[in-house]
Amino acid sequence: MHLQNIVFTVLFLAALSLFTYNLLRIRTYLMIGRKDNRFSGAGRRLLKVLGIGIGQSKILRDPAAGLMHAVIFWGFMVLITAVLEAFIQGFYSSFSLAMLGKVSAVFFVSQDIFGTLVVLAVFYALYRRLIVKPKRLQGDGSTNSDAVFILMLILGVMITMFGVNAMKPIVHPENAVFYKAHFIASQITPLFSGSVILLFNIFWWCHIIIILTFMNYLPYSKHFHIVTSLPNVYLSKLGPQTLDTEEINFENENVFLGAGDIEQLTWKEMFDGYACTECGRCTSVCPANLTGKPLSPRKIIMDIRERVTEKAPLVAGKKEIPAEIGRRKLVSEYYITDEELWACTSCMACVQECPVNIEHVNSIVDMRRFLVQSESRFPAELLTVFGNMENNGAPWAFPQSDRLKWTEGLDFSVPVASGKQEFDVLYWVGCSGSFDARYQNVSRSVAGLLNKAGVNYAVLGTEEKCNGDSARRLGNEFLAQTMIKENVETMKKYKFSKILVSCPHCLQTIGNEYKEFGGDYEVVHHSEFINNLISENKIEIDESKKIDKKITYHDSCYLGRYNDIYEEPRDLLKEINNGELTEMKHSKDRGLCCGAGGGRMWMEEKIGKKVNIERTEEALSVEPDIISTACPFCMTMLTDGVKEKGRSEEVKVKDLAELVLESSK
């Protein structure tokens, strides 16, 4: 073994030990968080890593910046062969991939191509950071210096790799025939013909030292995501976006009452902080941020990481927490304020956009739970809403006995479950469908269609209670669970095969979140259900009654991003409007929230521009006759928006069910 090999081995082992120490250090920090099982379903998780991680599918939603990032990522994957070759040479100087014979050309050509692409991408990244300065890369304490340093290290790795590759034919002439495959690096080979060995060694050592420095700088840098992003994608939620899946048992005296500081977050919520790239994609699509509220989902995640860095070493090391650090709780004026948390509409746009699948909404709701359940600190208007839910099983002050008022005046009778016991479809009317004067017409329309189609259905009537979504998203988990459990008990009394809902919040909660409370149901939204009735010819569209107007469709976040239902409402609208539908600028999974989700429906909006006005203006900008919706909250927000813009006379806000009933035979 030569001196060079010995020095390399010592350096390599030291760097590897330091890196391992840092990984273990961060692991001990995560261990102070709550449990969260993110390991089941390995196959599905690996598929996500393939699509989102290796395929960079979410990064590429932003074409220019996405391509730049993807090139650097893919380049690094390909260039691992060059790094491996250099590291093995550290132990055995004579090693070369050329030993693989002609196959080595594949590696050498790809190293030159991807090395060049990575250099170009790095220059483009520097240009964006230092000259263009896109808004989403600024603010929230996000700094350029760390990013620029990392980009320079990447450039250093590339330059030294090209230097080493350029001199290989001179240092190892026995392999020169294979090194011709370095068709770019070989162009600069003649430059080094004089002091070849010395230069080769300088490039090789610089290459090694930059990589080892890079590796050990990462755990202290925001670019630690280079290590954590693929694991974070692997560990992200499978299936529909539900809240924390663990059932919080209020009979247990140590029940979790919310996250006021890092110890009450789950380990995964803390890990999200280490995976954040600070790209700002989440904040750039956040409706609260866009309308001037003090909420930036990126800042939420960065604050979690900051607080973990500040406090976790003390907690993990069982050290006394200095008063100064103890006072600076995660939910406080030092990090995340109440106003930030209450501004969230739980629209999931941030989660949808995040290239490393960070789950902001989980953490936000965990912190809201702390505000409501531990601190009793929430906007005053919610006191009435919680009181109504507790006393009347609905956010409004209407009594349960009024739940069937929407059926009054119908020229057919609506069957009630208590009088039937067994039926095919349970039509879950929901609180808006029962009590909201405007939305009652949607319930009447759905019932009208069910009646026309001869569906064997029933409603729960006075036995139905609020599904619990608003209470859950507002952090009142105790109240939510009380209503959820009562609803599950009620439904146990009847035999039916599926539940039909008009409200996407009912769809999400009953369909995806009741399971952990013993209610495992097939739940369908009326957009899907009515589509099926049409395709089975149980509902027929009358050619003479087709709408023939300019219709635009507003995607409900809970129907779209939460439940992936984008096409069914559009199919219905095209069916009744001669195939015509006008899309807004933000639609489908890029749709802009109406402002009512996450319990914001029940809160005053005092800061910034109103979210519903922002969305209404976008809808009005396509000059529609009808803005169609498929959600009671969206209907309220857009109806108010159109009214506030003074356009109620000429622009109508209508639900899909109303439009189909109007057009049906």
Ligand code: SF4
């Ligand atoms: S869920 Fe919507 S409102 Fe809440 S932080 Fe994310 S993007 Fe913003």
Ligand code: SF4
């Ligand atoms: S949370 Fe995701 S989208 Fe937001 S800044 Fe971090 S990596 Fe980017």
